[in-house]
Amino acid sequence: MSEQNTTPAAQMQAPDADALTHEAERVERQTAIKNAPVVIDARGVGKRYEMHRHRSMLLQDTAKIAFSKVEKNYFWALRDVNFQIRKGESVALIGPNGAGKSTLLSLIAKTVCPTEGKIDVRGRVSALLELGAGFHPYFTGRENIFINGIVMGLTRAQIEARMPEIIAFSELEPFIDEPIQNYSSGMLARLGFSVAASVDPEILIVDEALSVGDAAFQEKSFQKIQEFKQQGCTILFVTHSLDLVTKFCDRALLIAQGQVLESGPSEEICESYKVRMEAGTLQGARSPHETVLMPFWKRAVAMGVLAAGLGVVVATGIHFVLGNTAGMEKPAAAKRFEQGQKASP
Ligand SMILES: Nc1ncnc2c1ncn2[C@@H]1O[C@H](COP(=O)(O)OP(=O)(O)OP(=O)(O)O)[C@@H](O)[C@H]1O
Ligand SMILES: [Mg+2]
Structure with a gap:
């Protein structure tokens, strides 16, 4: 039987068996x-x-x-x-x-x-993006699991079969029928990850x-x-x-x-x-x-629209003023307003 070298110097140089295994696994994984x-x-x-x-x-x-x-x-x-x-x-x-x-x-x-x-x-692809992304705040946790499962390509039967496992993983059983707008950020993360992990x-x-x-x-x-x-x-x-x-x-x-x-x-x-x-x-x-940059034609059209709008406002104002001073027929709304004032005590 060969004697093992147990001197302190040899122990310091001896490579750790765990480290060697780890390194071998790493190299194997990288090659794969x-x-x-x-x-x-x-x-x-x-x-x-x-x-x-x-x-x-x-x-x-x-x-x-x-x-x-x-x-x-x-x-x-x-x-x-x-x-x-x-x-x-x-x-x-x-x-x-x-x-x-x-x-x-x-x-x-x-x-x-x-x-x-x-x-x-x-x-x-199964994705857990921002918190609550893809969830509807007014639906319950259970309903959101359904919606997300469908979006991720599962059938209704598959979602129903996986529902207990998803709820158990999230540990949200007592709140699963609450609207998720009442969930904390951590609860949303739990629900999101549990669904994302359930779709293989x-x-x-x-x-x-x-x-x-x-x-x-x-x-x-x-x-x-x-x-x-x-x-x-x-x-x-x-x-x-x-x-x-x-x-x-x-x-x-x-x-x-x-x-x-x-x-x-x-x-x-x-x-x-x-x-x-x-x-x-x-x-x-x-x-x-x-x-x-704004194209010239757009600016020209917008200026035209503004000028036309301004023209309509000015013309209406002139019509109103002249209607009061030169005996022209008053607009219907003005007449109704005056009648209303006379009727009141
Ligand atoms: N919908 C959007 N409309 C306009 N700008 C957006 C939109 N989404 C992201 N951006 C902009 O794109 C840039 C990159 O945003 P992104 O969210 O990808 O950054 P990030 O690297 O994830 O940052 P963080 O570490 O803060 O999460 C930011 O400047 C952000 O303002
Ligand atoms: Mg980000």
Whole structure:
């Protein structure tokens, strides 16, 4: 029998068996992912929003068109975004506030359409986006489970069969027949995640909504996500907790100013993110905005409409004044007003 070397120096150099197993698993997983098919493919994706868009009164709108030089202000929340995600990968999207992370998740979940570029998604997507997204505040928790299940492609029979399991996972049994407008943020997160987890997703998308759940529910949800990961589900995850990213994700995308700045192993990207944040070189939202000038013909038409409106007002005023002073017939409303005053004591 060979003697084991138990000197302190040898013990210090001996690699930890757990660490070796962990490393072997990591390498095996990375090889499997490298050979897996691409399930999310974003090519030149951009999302543009119109800024300060509000409907005002007709006259205000017309005056704005007549005298304003700017027709629209656009803001690009995402621009020229390119990346691929392979089946079974768990990927974190990290970056400062307003960077475009949630917008990107919404594009993948197809709740928002890209303004330019193309995003191909292959597989059944289940998404937990913003808190309460896709829920109706006046419906009960149970009714909302139905609506969401149908939207996610389940049949009525499938939802009925899974209902007890969804309610049990959410631990919301006593409140499940209450309208969800009375739910707390944590309760909404519980309901949202329980539904999202119930549809056997091939691609699971989780925005930071889970962070409002209490510690026990977060723990339970991450265990569930870990199960999905082991079953080969692709996971996309937005969080500001870098510990979670390094613990949980194979890869991270650093997003800032609507673009993917870096993509790579979670530890490296988190480190780079910290360094950039400390140096103050990262900005959230994109700038500058894009401006579309008011076309001349629109201004001319609006001026014409304003001039015509002004003409009608002036003509009515003259008619009213002359009607009182030069014996012209008074407008019917004025006559009714005078009659009403005489009748009263
Ligand atoms: N519907 C919308 N209309 C106009 N602008 C929008 C809309 N949705 C998002 N934006 C803008 O797009 C930019 C990106 O927003 P997004 O929610 O994707 O950021 P984020 O990276 O998720 O930020 P956070 O970390 O704060 O959640 C922000 O400047 C935001 O104001
Ligand atoms: Mg967000």
